[in-house]
Amino acid sequence: MNIRANTPSLDAFWMPFTANRQFKAAPRLLAAAEGMYYTSDDGRRVLDGTAGLWCVNAGHGRRRITEAVERQLSTLDFAPTFQMGHPVAFDFAQRLAAIAPGGEAAGLDRVFFTNSGSESVDTALKIAIAYQRAIGQGTRTRVIGRERGYHGVGFGGITVGGLVNNRRVFPLLPGADHLRHTHDPARNAFTKGGLPEHGAELADDLERLVALHGAETIAAVIVEPMAGSTGVLLPPKGYLEKLREIATRHGILLIFDEVITGFGRLGAPFATDYFGVTPDLVTTAKGITNGTIPMGAVFASRKMHDALMTGPEAAIELFHGYTYSGHPVACAAGIATLDIYAEEGLLTRAAELAPHWEEAMHSLRDLPNVVDIRTIGLVAGIELASRKDAIGARAYDVFVDCFNKGLLIRVTGDIIALSPPLIVEKGQIDDLASTLADALKRAA
Numbered sequence: 001m002n003i004r005a006n007t008p009s010l011d012a013f014w015m016p017f018t019a020n021r022q023f024k025a026a027p028r029l030l031a032a033a034e035g036m037y038y039t040s041d042d043g044r045r046v047l048d049g050t051a052g053l054w055c056v057n058a059g060h061g062r063r064r065i066t067e068a069v070e071r072q073l074s075t076l077d078f079a080p081t082f083q084m085g086h087p088v089a090f091d092f093a094q095r096l097a098a099i100a101p102g103g104e105a106a107g108l109d110r111v112f113f114t115n116s117g118s119e120s121v122d123t124a125l126k127i128a129i130a131y132q133r134a135i136g137q138g139t140r141t142r143v144i145g146r147e148r149g150y151h152g153v154g155f156g157g158i159t160v161g162g163l164v165n166n167r168r169v170f171p172l173l174p175g176a177d178h179l180r181h182t183h184d185p186a187r188n189a190f191t192k193g194g195l196p197e198h199g200a201e202l203a204d205d206l207e208r209l210v211a212l213h214g215a216e217t218i219a220a221v222i223v224e225p226m227a228g229s230t231g232v233l234l235p236p237k238g239y240l241e242k243l244r245e246i247a248t249r250h251g252i253l254l255i256f257d258e259v260i261t262g263f264g265r266l267g268a269p270f271a272t273d274y275f276g277v278t279p280d281l282v283t284t285a286k287g288i289t290n291g292t293i294p295m296g297a298v299f300a301s302r303k304m305h306d307a308l309m310t311g312p313e314a315a316i317e318l319f320h321g322y323t324y325s326g327h328p329v330a331c332a333a334g335i336a337t338l339d340i341y342a343e344e345g346l347l348t349r350a351a352e353l354a355p356h357w358e359e360a361m362h363s364l365r366d367l368p369n370v371v372d373i374r375t376i377g378l379v380a381g382i383e384l385a386s387r388k389d390a391i392g393a394r395a396y397d398v399f400v401d402c403f404n405k406g407l408l409i410r411v412t413g414d415i416i417a418l419s420p421p422l423i424v425e426k427g428q429i430d431d432l433a434s435t436l437a438d439a440l441k442r443a444a
């Protein structure tokens with residue numbers, strides 16, 4: 001297969017989060033995908049160590065999703081959801097509500113559809129502020145995020161996000177503040193068999209921000225229960241529980257950004273289930289349609305939803321939504337995706353594979369420049385020592401080397417992040433570890 005022959009120029013596509021000039025000088029192109037593997041444009045098989053971009057949880061080329069999409073496209077290609085409806089959006093919302101984070105007890109069974117993780121984040125922040133106003137807490141407009149957090153690229157998301165490169169060029173929403181991040185390799189490096197021991201006290205930062213700003217100004221705090229894009233940071237033992245307790249005590253809503261952790265990544269359907277800590281809002285995207293059609297969803301508590309269902313019945317309760325909220329084709333893809341997850345037990349499969357995965361990843365511990373390894377579910381972060389004056393260069397070399405040897409990994413700075421599709425077999429985990437080990441040796 002050679003798509004390059006049919007690609008007259010790479011100039012027009014301004015690529016996202018890419019060093020465009022470097023990439024276009026030596027492009028890496030994927031032309032096809034099936035199961036656990038991509039095929040590169042020059043016909044090589046490439047093991048998908050990243051589920052695309054943390055999204056293809058059921059593996060590539062799932063016929064059931066393709067057929068559902070084809071059927072939906074030829075039945076009802078598009079229908080508006082502003083003051084109109086179509087059955088498939090209601091069906092999908094109901095299906096999601098049935099597996100909502102935290103189960104029935106959590107009551108997070110009201111679903112607002114978006115088209116991406118970034119939109120889910122902005123939607124959740126807006127719902128939080130609107131809810132506070134609806135219950136007479138209109139002074140609560142401040143949003144709190146966390147250093148090193150990634151919440152997409154909308155203005156809301158970069159405001160609460162904590163990655164400097166995503167923020168420094170752009171103006172941000174006023175009044176936001178941040179908790180410190182929880183990365184503490186000095187105390188927690190190479191933690192195995194569970195969450196890091198040290199750092200629960202960092203949740204007390206929320207108390208400090210309350211003391212600084214006044215609880216009555218704070219609408220919500222948003223965190224990734226496991227921070228993915230910054231390089232896989234696990235919550236220290238007791239941290240999320242503490243954050244929940246402090247938020248509740250001060251009337252602050254807790255939002256879990258589960259765009260990565262949602263749909264089985266950690267070995268439970270959601271991180272909310274995995275950690276047993278219940279937030280007020282949960283953002284999702286990515287795995288919701290197995291990456292096939294862009295979509296996201298925010299799970300809101302019934303209590304929050306109902307608080308906004310007031311005023312005259314003819315009045316729109318929440319002035320928010322997207323042309324494609326509940327797009328019929330995305331919903332059809334999502335329903336087929338949930339069917340696959342249920343039939344193949346994929347929302348809990350990562351828990352079965354986690355011990356093998358952890359061993360395979362920790363086998364890389366003594367390789368050159370490896371300074372920390374963190375795993376949870378089917379996620380791993382492998383942190384490398386940076387080259388002098390060249391942050392990210394070593395990991396980038398490993399990334400290119402792996403791709404040339406038939407393995408797709410992801411890097412952020414000098415951290416390698418791995419998250420294979422949840423259908424991965426043990427032998428493929430071993431292949432992944434061995435290809436990566438060789439690349440790490442070559443990058444020494």
Ligand SMILES: Cc1ncc(COP(=O)(O)O)c(C=O)c1O
Pocket residue numbers: 115116117118119121150151152153224228229257258259260285286
């Ligand atoms: C936790 C988290 N939130 C939000 C986003 C943004 O999602 P999207 O790229 O679909 O806008 C991401 C993407 O990686 C993410 O990891």
